[in-house]
Amino acid sequence: MAMDLLKKDLKQVLYRIIQEEDFDSSAADEAIQILTSLKFSLMPAPSSQESPGCSGSKTLIIPDKFRCPISGDLMKDPVLLITGQTYDRFFIEKWFHEGHNTCPQTKEVLTDMTLTPNRLLRSMISQWCLDNRFQLPRLSYEEEVDNVTESHLDALLNRLMSSSLIVKKEAAKELRETTRCSHEFRALFAKLPGSVERLLHPLISIGKVDLHPDLQEDLITTILNISVFDDNKEHVAENPLVLPLLIESLQHGSIELTANAVAAIYSLSFSEANKITMGKVGIFKHLISLLDYAHPGVTRDAGSAIYNLCTTVENREKAVGSGVVAAIFRNIARSLLLVDKLISILALLCTDVKAIDEMCKFDVVPCMLRFIRETESQRIKENCASILFAICTTDQSQLRKIQEDENKNETILELSKNGNSRASRKATGILERMQRAASRTHTS
Numbered sequence: 001m002a003m004d005l006l007k008k009d010l011k012q013v014l015y016r017i018i019q020e021e022d023f024d025s026s027a028a029d030e031a032i033q034i035l036t037s038l039k040f041s042l043m044p045a046p047s048s049q050e051s052p053g054c055s056g057s058k059t060l061i062i063p064d065k066f067r068c069p070i071s072g073d074l075m076k077d078p079v080l081l082i083t084g085q086t087y088d089r090f091f092i093e094k095w096f097h098e099g100h101n102t103c104p105q106t107k108e109v110l111t112d113m114t115l116t117p118n119r120l121l122r123s124m125i126s127q128w129c130l131d132n133r134f135q136l137p138r139l140s141y142e143e144e145v146d147n148v149t150e151s152h153l154d155a156l157l158n159r160l161m162s163s164s165l166i167v168k169k170e171a172a173k174e175l176r177e178t179t180r181c182s183h184e185f186r187a188l189f190a191k192l193p194g195s196v197e198r199l200l201h202p203l204i205s206i207g208k209v210d211l212h213p214d215l216q217e218d219l220i221t222t223i224l225n226i227s228v229f230d231d232n233k234e235h236v237a238e239n240p241l242v243l244p245l246l247i248e249s250l251q252h253g254s255i256e257l258t259a260n261a262v263a264a265i266y267s268l269s270f271s272e273a274n275k276i277t278m279g280k281v282g283i284f285k286h287l288i289s290l291l292d293y294a295h296p297g298v299t300r301d302a303g304s305a306i307y308n309l310c311t312t313v314e315n316r317e318k319a320v321g322s323g324v325v326a327a328i329f330r331n332i333a334r335s336l337l338l339v340d341k342l343i344s345i346l347a348l349l350c351t352d353v354k355a356i357d358e359m360c361k362f363d364v365v366p367c368m369l370r371f372i373r374e375t376e377s378q379r380i381k382e383n384c385a386s387i388l389f390a391i392c393t394t395d396q397s398q399l400r401k402i403q404e405d406e407n408k409n410e411t412i413l414e415l416s417k418n419g420n421s422r423a424s425r426k427a428t429g430i431l432e433r434m435q436r437a438a439s440r441t442h443t444s
Contacts, residue, residue: 179225269308325358350390382423
């Protein structure tokens with residue numbers, strides 16, 4: 001099962017790499033990570049040593065990557081921080097409850113303490129335990145949902161059709177919790193005809209979705225939960241009720257509802273089949289408005305959804321027309337994590353002439369050059385170089401701005417020597433254009 005999931009993830013990443021003429025290096029990094037995981041899953045079991053806890057008299061040496069950095073034990077429920085570090089949920093939550101607001105490994109102060117399940121690592125741990133006859137401790141919620149069935153889902157959906165508001169709310173809460181916990185239960189939605197319509201029936205029948213915010217929050221969060229399952233993504237997004245309700249939840253919801261609604265949109269945006277559909281319903285202006293939102297998790301997911309949708313060429317003009325460039329320059333200095341995503345979006349949009357014109361209005365050249373000089377992130381450097389390369393190719397006045405800065409700082413020359421392969425290639429291209437422009441001027 002874990003290997004099948006890894007192969008599916010690899011297929012999606014390779015599709016992005018093949019489709020994009022000048023793909024982002026993060027896609028290559030992701031492909032390498034998945035290939036490494038596949039290689040690890042094919043390796044023979046490590047040498048065993050005497051210790052308790054395994055069938056027979058021997059146990060295995062637990063790989064370091066499967067151990068929680070806090071406890072040193074095999075992780076039961078691995079979760080990711082925004083720093084990219086993974087911990088066992090119990091121990092990182094205990095760390096937070098003790099009053100800490102930093103990542104235990106990097107010591108970085110966390111502006112967002114959201115815990116994201118590391119499902120890939122959990123699958124790898126499960127497969128390793130299965131291969132080596134090691135009993136992985138079960139999560140409490142896994143024990144609670146062993147017996148969920150299609151008939152159970154059908155019964156809960158029927159309760160949502162009840163005339164009693166109390167019954168509706170109770171059913172909605174159970175659906176929210178069960179879909180959060182059970183992968184198998186999420187999968188049932190694609191199998192049961194009319195499941196999404198029945199799930200959202202209370203919000204439609206009430207007439208105004210914000211009359212009962214707790215009910216709305218439970219049902220929209222259920223949409224988020226079921227959209228995590230890949231086979232549900234198209235099934236959910238193609239339903240004509242879903243996207244309008246998600247958009248309305250962005251506009252009128254509480255912070256938690258807004259966060260869950262935009263997270264659902266982000267999840268749905270991974271499906272290639274959904275991207276055009278989502279672009280057609282006017283979703284960009286709502287996502288773009290969230291870039292100004294005070295909650296870091298909301299802005300992160302909104303930016304990530306915009307990026308995913310803009311990997312489809314047809315959506316780029318819609319994004320530019322909805323004001324994405326202006327919103328990016330309003331927010332580009334807020335935090336390093338946001339800068340990375342926003343500059344990645346600008347790099348994607350450089351295939352659109354209107355986007356380049358908009359960027360030039362915001363004095364993009366000194367901004368990108370400053371990021372190249374100041375950031376330690378190779379991905380930010382390479383995307384800045386890609387943006388400058390695209391701009392100087394279409395606008396000679398911008399090339400002169402780069403040349404003026406280069407005479408003082410040699411930013412592009414330094415990047416051509418010390419940047420990663422893609423950044424170096426783009427920087428070299430910019431230098432060649434400056435040399436040709438100088439040669440023409442000298443000849444004249």
